[in-house]
Amino acid sequence: MKEKIAVGIDIGGTNTVFGFVTETGEVLHEGKIKSKGHKNVNDFVILLTTTIKKILNFELNHFDLAGIGMGAPNGNYYSGSVEYAPNLEWKGIIPFVQLIKDHFDVPVILTNDANAGALGEKLYGGAKNMNDFIFITLGTGLGSGIVSGGKLIYGHDGFAGEIGHTFAVHNGRACGCGRKGCLETYASATGIVNTVKELLNNCETDSSLRGVENGKLNSYLIYQEAKKGDKLAIEAFDFTAKILGRTLADSVAYTSPQAIFLFGGLANAEDLLLKPVKHYLEEYILNIYKDKVEILSSQLKNGQAAVLGAAALIWNEV
Amino acid sequence: MKEKIAVGIDIGGTNTVFGFVTETGEVLHEGKIKSKGHKNVNDFVILLTTTIKKILNFELNHFDLAGIGMGAPNGNYYSGSVEYAPNLEWKGIIPFVQLIKDHFDVPVILTNDANAGALGEKLYGGAKNMNDFIFITLGTGLGSGIVSGGKLIYGHDGFAGEIGHTFAVHNGRACGCGRKGCLETYASATGIVNTVKELLNNCETDSSLRGVENGKLNSYLIYQEAKKGDKLAIEAFDFTAKILGRTLADSVAYTSPQAIFLFGGLANAEDLLLKPVKHYLEEYILNIYKDKVEILSSQLKNGQAAVLGAAALIWNEV
Numbered sequence: 001m002k003e004k005i006a007v008g009i010d011i012g013g014t015n016t017v018f019g020f021v022t023e024t025g026e027v028l029h030e031g032k033i034k035s036k037g038h039k040n041v042n043d044f045v046i047l048l049t050t051t052i053k054k055i056l057n058f059e060l061n062h063f064d065l066a067g068i069g070m071g072a073p074n075g076n077y078y079s080g081s082v083e084y085a086p087n088l089e090w091k092g093i094i095p096f097v098q099l100i101k102d103h104f105d106v107p108v109i110l111t112n113d114a115n116a117g118a119l120g121e122k123l124y125g126g127a128k129n130m131n132d133f134i135f136i137t138l139g140t141g142l143g144s145g146i147v148s149g150g151k152l153i154y155g156h157d158g159f160a161g162e163i164g165h166t167f168a169v170h171n172g173r174a175c176g177c178g179r180k181g182c183l184e185t186y187a188s189a190t191g192i193v194n195t196v197k198e199l200l201n202n203c204e205t206d207s208s209l210r211g212v213e214n215g216k217l218n219s220y221l222i223y224q225e226a227k228k229g230d231k232l233a234i235e236a237f238d239f240t241a242k243i244l245g246r247t248l249a250d251s252v253a254y255t256s257p258q259a260i261f262l263f264g265g266l267a268n269a270e271d272l273l274l275k276p277v278k279h280y281l282e283e284y285i286l287n288i289y290k291d292k293v294e295i296l297s298s299q300l301k302n303g304q305a306a307v308l309g310a311a312a313l314i315w316n317e318v
Numbered sequence: 319m320k321e322k323i324a325v326g327i328d329i330g331g332t333n334t335v336f337g338f339v340t341e342t343g344e345v346l347h348e349g350k351i352k353s354k355g356h357k358n359v360n361d362f363v364i365l366l367t368t369t370i371k372k373i374l375n376f377e378l379n380h381f382d383l384a385g386i387g388m389g390a391p392n393g394n395y396y397s398g399s400v401e402y403a404p405n406l407e408w409k410g411i412i413p414f415v416q417l418i419k420d421h422f423d424v425p426v427i428l429t430n431d432a433n434a435g436a437l438g439e440k441l442y443g444g445a446k447n448m449n450d451f452i453f454i455t456l457g458t459g460l461g462s463g464i465v466s467g468g469k470l471i472y473g474h475d476g477f478a479g480e481i482g483h484t485f486a487v488h489n490g491r492a493c494g495c496g497r498k499g500c501l502e503t504y505a506s507a508t509g510i511v512n513t514v515k516e517l518l519n520n521c522e523t524d525s526s527l528r529g530v531e532n533g534k535l536n537s538y539l540i541y542q543e544a545k546k547g548d549k550l551a552i553e554a555f556d557f558t559a560k561i562l563g564r565t566l567a568d569s570v571a572y573t574s575p576q577a578i579f580l581f582g583g584l585a586n587a588e589d590l591l592l593k594p595v596k597h598y599l600e601e602y603i604l605n606i607y608k609d610k611v612e613i614l615s616s617q618l619k620n621g622q623a624a625v626l627g628a629a630a631l632i633w634n635e636v
């Protein structure tokens with residue numbers, strides 16, 4: 001019998017990446033196409049499926065295709081559609097599962113990118129032996145996937161797990177969602193840039209970030225300067241960690257996870273972010289949860305995480 | 319074959335009530351003993367189990383005992399123990415499941431009272447056809463049980479679902495847990511009494527509650543005066559609803575429930591609490607969840623809810 005293989009697809013705002021993943025998490029082939037610039041979504045799907053089929057035809061002597069998993073912003077597990085994703089070119093409700101099924105006669109599963117990441121962490125990352133954990137992506141925004149009793153929490157409509165849009169600061173920063181004070185306006189790459197801008201405006205502290213052109217200030221630069229000892233950059237990390245740690249204390253009161261995984265560029269800032277997040281989590285957490293919850297950086301490789309997570313959707317159900 | 323019956327036990331701070339419940343939710347016998355005043359927990363268990371056995375022996379010609387379900391503050395589903403319950407006389411860790419099993423050779427299951435209530439709502443109340451909902455008890459404090467994908471969320475340690483101890487107001491009212499601003503310091507019988515006291519101190523509004531002796535001010539009186547049109551009492555309900563509705567907007571972002579059930583005396587205040595909670599929930603909720611979540615009062619009968627919920631633990635697993 002031939003070995004089974006799953007295709008994982010991650011549809012992002014700029015690029016769509018895909019990979020052929022074995023059940024043990026080996027990524028055999030990877031590829032990508034641009035998400036933008038297609039006449040319509042059908043043209044995008046035709047390019048995507050033809051590109052995948054070329055590789056697949058080459059591999060079908062060795063493998064059977066078990067299914068196709070997809071992660072996408074606002075991807076809905078139940079409806080199989082991407083619904084009103086702000087960062088994608090195609091507006092409204094896009095029935096991606098059906099569009100892909102028109103080209104492949106295999107199970108096709110869609111969910112949002114953070115949920116896919118959470119499953120990837122469970123199958124191939126640091127959550128292999130965990131049934132209760134939270135997976136947080138710190139990127140432009142803050143995404144989250146919550147696993148409880150071994151299963152992703154989808155909610156009755158497929159949209160559960162939006163910790164980035166819980167209130168971290170009442171009447172706080174304006175969020176893209178139209179509300180104020182959402183966690184992702186503080187704890188994200190965008191959030192820490194805005195924190196630095198606020199600190200630069202509100203204090204006189206000397207900082208190497210003071211000279212940086214507005215458009216060139218980004219989270220990686222803040223990270224580099226903080227590593228070098230820049231006080232304002234360090235303060236920005238500490239502030240971010242405090243808001244995130246305090247909000248995660250609430251998260252724990254909901255699902256009592258064994259660990260919270262942080263994923264994305266900022267999550268690599270061990271001393272600057274992970275340790276202070278843990279510190280503030282313990283400061284704010286309810287006593288019954290004290291010293292029980294680990295704050296860990298994701299063990300998924302940055303370049304492969306999205307594809308592994310999307311493929312995990314198939315391996316999790318097959 | 320004889321019909322099966324479950325015993326539901328609810329261990330409260332003052333009384334412990336129990337009942338014999340059929341699978342369809344009919345309560346055949348009810349009884350209660352005092353929780354307080356026993357020499358030790360063994361004496362309490364002996365009195366409880368002998369009382370139950372007397373009724374059981376009478377009924378064993380007609381029924382087989384399927385199991386015993388227990389709800390208790392800080393009851394832990396995994397360990398079978400009540401752990402450091404502030405309102406019970408017995409301190410530390412009390413292994414109630416084992417203590418009951420010493421007297422009955424049937425499955426014995428324990429969880430906290432709000433979780434038991436949530437299961438009761440699912441089996442016998444308004445959540446019969448729901449797989450995703452939240453059950454909130456508004457009593458002295460605020461308890462919660464969260465059902466996701468048809469199952470109670472227990473978390474890795476059995477203590478998930480403490481929405482009463484999420485931060486509703488940062489640096490807000492002092493909570494019994496030692497932290498500040500927990501939801502239950504606002505949204506509970508105690509919370510609304512404190513809200514009225516604050517309003518009486520901070521404003522000149524004429525109110526029939528102004529003359530009430532300190533010890534006699536309670537949530538039912540506030541409810542009665544609000545019904546009569548007392549502006550300050552109405553304002554207290556509105557404030558409570560605002561804090562609760564706003565915090566529940568966060569709850570929805572975690573588990574995306576179909577409905578949130580409110581249980582307890584305050585939950586009967588349809589126009590004064592339920593409707594405004596719904597109003598504020600919709601005001602604060604993330605747009606993808608708008609107009610999807612119902613705010614409902616529990617359909618469990620107040621007097622039988624605890625016993626039904628505890629028995630539901632058995633019927634849910636058998």
